[in-house]
Amino acid sequence: MRTSTTMPPLQALRAFEAVGRLLSFRRAGEELLITQSAVSHHIKQLEEMLGVRLFIRKAKSIELTPEGAAYLERTVEAFRIIAGATSEMRRQTARQRVRVSVLPSFAANWLVSRLADFMLKHPEIEVELEPTLRLEDFASDYADLAIRFGTGRWEGVRAEWLMNEEMSPVVSPALYDDGTRFAEPKELLLQTLLESWNPVGWELWLGEVGVDIRRARVLQLTDYNIVLQAALNGQGVAIGRMHMVRDHLAAGRLLQPFPQIVRSEKIAYWLVMPQNRRLRPGAEAFASWLKEEAASPPSPVC
Known part of the structure; x- marks a missing residue:
């Protein structure tokens, strides 16, 4: 030189x-x-x-x-x-780390199977998931962003709509093997209805088909993953969140006894972020990718 x-x-x-x-x-x-x-x-x-x-x-x-x-x-x-x-x-x-607070059911049944695509597009970003039911307040500075289910009206945070959920009852084939058949929605009142801590899904669906939820026997469970497991075990009829149960329906592990599907602004997934703090570049990249994935049409249930 x-x-x-x-x-x-x-x-x-x-x-x-x-x-x-x-x-x-x-x-x-x-x-x-x-x-x-x-x-x-x-x-x-x-x-x-x-x-x-x-x-x-x-x-x-x-x-x-x-x-x-x-x-x-x-x-x-x-x-x-x-x-x-x-x-x-x-x-x-340097390799960036993005911490995402996410509902366990959303992580297990929707997000994890798609993460390989994000990692392929952003090899410099490491994603760390924190499955939890509580709403992240971001005060601890642990999570960069969160994914939550509901109306999106939470104080102290900024929420952006990701996608609406669709609701319809799902049931294990084991119940059919026992001779159970559902000719009309009111026959659901003879079964245990499975739902997570907020029974808004059953309330909306039964209201749509004209069945009084007050007459139903509803078992409220802590997390939607537990609801799905109980349904798979034949312990009752779950209100199916179609984004979460699509793979189970395709594989025949769950059945959809009625064609009616309910959609409502009360049942949506939201990207939740700090109210007064800009996202770091890695978190911004993850948020953009997540919104693109949520906007993509789901594959049809075969």
Whole structure:
């Protein structure tokens, strides 16, 4: 590599900056892990190239010349700029981590199967899922964003609509094997109706078909994953969230006894974000990808 006629060697500049800051050849050598004589050689090389003295050598000390002081100020500034640019480049190229607070049922039945696509498109971003039922308040700064189910009206956060859910009863084939058949919706009142903590799904669907939910025997379970498992075990009839049960229907693990499907603004998935904080670039990329996935038409149930 050819030596520049306008740029001094980096080793000489580093030695000059250390000596100028510490005002000691010995201490500069200790900091740079080189000998004192090597430091002296670098300073001499720099002075010869510049054609000016940088230090005044005294018996037991040194001090900067006026030219040396001016040159040191610009050298320190240059090193600061290089260090800042290096730090910024490392920050941009480092693997980013996005923490997503998500409903366990949404993670297991919709999100996880799609994550491979995001990882393929964004190999520099690592996604960490936190399955939880509580609404993230973002005060702890743990989660970057959250995915929730409901009306989207939550205080202290910003919610963007992802997609509406569709509701229809689903049941295990095991109930049919027991001789159970549903000729009309009111016969559901003879069964245990499975729902998570908020029975709005059954309320909307039964209201649509003209059945009074107050006459039904509803078993409320903590999480929709538990609702699905109970339905798969033949313990009752679940109100099917069609985005969540699509694979079960396609595989024949669950059946949809009635064609009626209810859609309502009360049953939607939302992307929840901090109200007064911008998303980091990785979280912004994940949010954009998630909205694209939610807008994609679901594959038909075969």
